[in-house]
Amino acid sequence: MTKQIHAFQAEVKQILHLVTHSLYSNKEIFLRELVSNASDACDKLRFEALDNAALFEDAPNLEVRVSFDEEAKTLTISDNGIGMSAEEAASHLGTIAKSGTREFMAKLEGDQKKDAQLIGQFGVGFYSGFIVADRITVETRRAGLPAEQGVRWTSEGTGEYEIETITKAGRGTDVILHLREGEEEFLKTWRVKSTIAKYSDHISLPILMKKETWDVENAKQVITDEWEPVNKASALWSRAKSDITPEQYEEFYKQISHDSEAPLIHTHNRVEGRSEYTQLLYIPAKAPFELWNRDKRGGVKLYVKRVFIMDDAEALMPVYLRFVKGVIDSADLPLNVSRELLQESRDVKAIREGSTKRVLGMLESLANSEDEAERAKYAAFWKDFGQVLKEGIGEDHQNQERLAKLFRFASTQADEGVSLADYVSRMKDGQEVIYYITADSLAAAKHSPQLEIFRKKGIEVLLLVDRVDEWMLSHLYEFDGKQLQSVAKGAVDLGKLQDEDEKKKAEATAEAFKPLLDKLKDALKDRAKDVRVTTRLVDSPACIVVEEGDVSGHLARLLKQAGQAAPVSLPTLEINAEHALVKRLDGSAHFDELAQVLFDQAVLAEGGHLEDPAAYVKRVNALLIG
C-alpha cells in the first residue's frame, strides 16, 4: 500500500482541538493514557490467546517499554499486545466509534473550563499525545498477521492522518511522540519514571525503561542498554490494604473511572468462602451525566486471577448500583467466561450479592456515622444518587429494608434529609401510619390543601416530589411495621388521632349538607365520582382526592408525559363545610358556575391542569363582575 491520506472525522478534529488547548495544565496525563492503552492491548491479546495460543508468536511475556531519543526528540511507548491492522488503525485512531464519546461531543458547550472537566470523565485516550507532541507516528502490527502487514499511521493532529504499509517484526504497537518545542522535560528518565509511578504503578504488566547509571569518569548519568521495571507490576487490588496509600487508591479510581475528582468512599476486601474473590469498589462523589441511562453498563471490571476479562460486567452489580466503579477479581470463574455464562453462573450470583451488600454497607457507614462530616458526605451522595438508589426498592427485594433505611425525603418538618426512621420516631401518640403526599414540586406539595388538617394537628407528612417516587411507592408499602398512606387518597381517616367529638361533629355536618351535596354531585356529574364533606381542609374550600387503589393525579400526569395512557377514573371532590365560599353556594343564583369554579380550583391547587382553562377564566370573570 502506498501512502494514503485520510481526513479525520469531524468530531475527532473537535476533540483534538480541545485536548491540546484545555488539558495543557495537566499535560503529563498523556503518559497515563498511552500506557493504559498499551496495557489494554496486552490484556486483549492475552484474552484472544486463550483460544489461539499461536498469537503469542515467540514472545509470550507481555510488557510495555517506554524510551526516548534525546536527539530526535521523541518519546516512544511500545507494547507487544494485540496491535492493529490497517483498517483498525484507521477506524480506531481516525474516528470516534464509542457512543459515550459521541454523547460527550453533544455536550460540549465551547466553555473550555467546563469542557475540560467533561473530557476528564471520558479519558481522552490516544489523542492526549497531542498535548505534548506536534506529530505522532504509530507503528503497529496485529498479532497473527505476517510481518509485512505492519502499518505506519502518522498525523500532526490537525486535519489529516496518513497510513502506509510497513514491515514490523514484532507484533504490537509503538506510539512515537515527536515532542513539541519546550516539552524536553519528557526526555529525562526521572520525569518519565516519576510520572509512571504516579499514574501507572498498579498496572499489572511490567513497564520497562532503560536503566540509568552514574558514569564516574564523565561525572554524569548515562543510559545503559539494560531494561528495568519501573512499576510495581502487581495489580493494586491484589496487594495488602496496608501496602496501599490513600493516594494510590485515589489514583486507581481516577484511572478506571475517568473521573477527575476523588471518590466519595471505597471498600477493598478479599472474600473467602463458597466463592473466592477480591473486590475493590468505589462510589463516585458526583453523578456522571450518563447516570440516567439505565442501559449504560455498569462500571465494574471483571478479572479472573488477575487476567482482565471484561469491562462493564453488568452481571456483577444490580442496575440501581450502576454508579459503582471498581474491580472484581474472581478466583473461581473460568478464564473464558462469556457475558451469557456470567448471567447464569452461581459464583457470579454470590459475587453480586456480596458486592451489593458491601456497597450498601459503605453507604450505611456514612449515613449512620457519629461523625457529622461523614453524614454530610451521605447527604451529598443522596442529592446526586438518591433517585437511582430508589430504583432498588423494586429491583432488589432482598435488600428492601436496608434500602428503605437509606432513603431521605423532604417532609412538612424539614426540606431534606428526613429518613423513615426519623419520621417514625416523631410519630404522634396514636398515629399508626406514615403519611405522605406526592407532587410535581416541593412548593406544590407544601401548599397542597390536603395537608391542612395534618398541619393543624402537628402531624408530619412526607413530601415526595421525585419522579421515581410514585414507582417506588408501588413497591414500598410499609416501614417498621407501619403502612405508608397517601393523604390524597381515600376519605381522610386519622384514626385515633381524631377524638370522638370531632368525629360526631363531622357526621352531623355531613348529614346537614346532604341536600347541597346532591346538588353538587348533579352539577359535577361528568367530572367527579362523588362529592363529600371533609375534615381534612382548614383554609381551602375544596380539594380533589382519588379513591384508594386509583391512580393519583400526580401519577396520571407522569404517565401522560411519558406518553402512556393513564387509566381514567373520576376523582372525588371534597368540600370544607366551614369555608365561606361553600356556605355561599347554598341558595346562590350562580350555583352551577360556582360549583365548576370550586372544582377547577381544587384541580389547580393539586398541581393539575385544567382541560379547558379559558372556560375557567370566563367563569371567574363572570362571577367577579356579577
Ligand SMILES: Nc1ncnc2c1ncn2[C@@H]1O[C@H](COP(=O)(O)OP(=O)(O)OP(=O)(O)O)[C@@H](O)[C@H]1O
Ligand atoms: N497501544 C495500542 N494497541 C492496540 N490498540 C490501540 C492502542 N492504543 C489505542 N488503540 C486502539 O485505539 C482505540 C482508541 O483509543 P483511545 O485511547 O482513544 O480510546 P479507548 O482506549 O478506547 O478509550 P479510553 O481511553 O476512554 O479508555 C482503542 O480502543 C484501541 O482499539
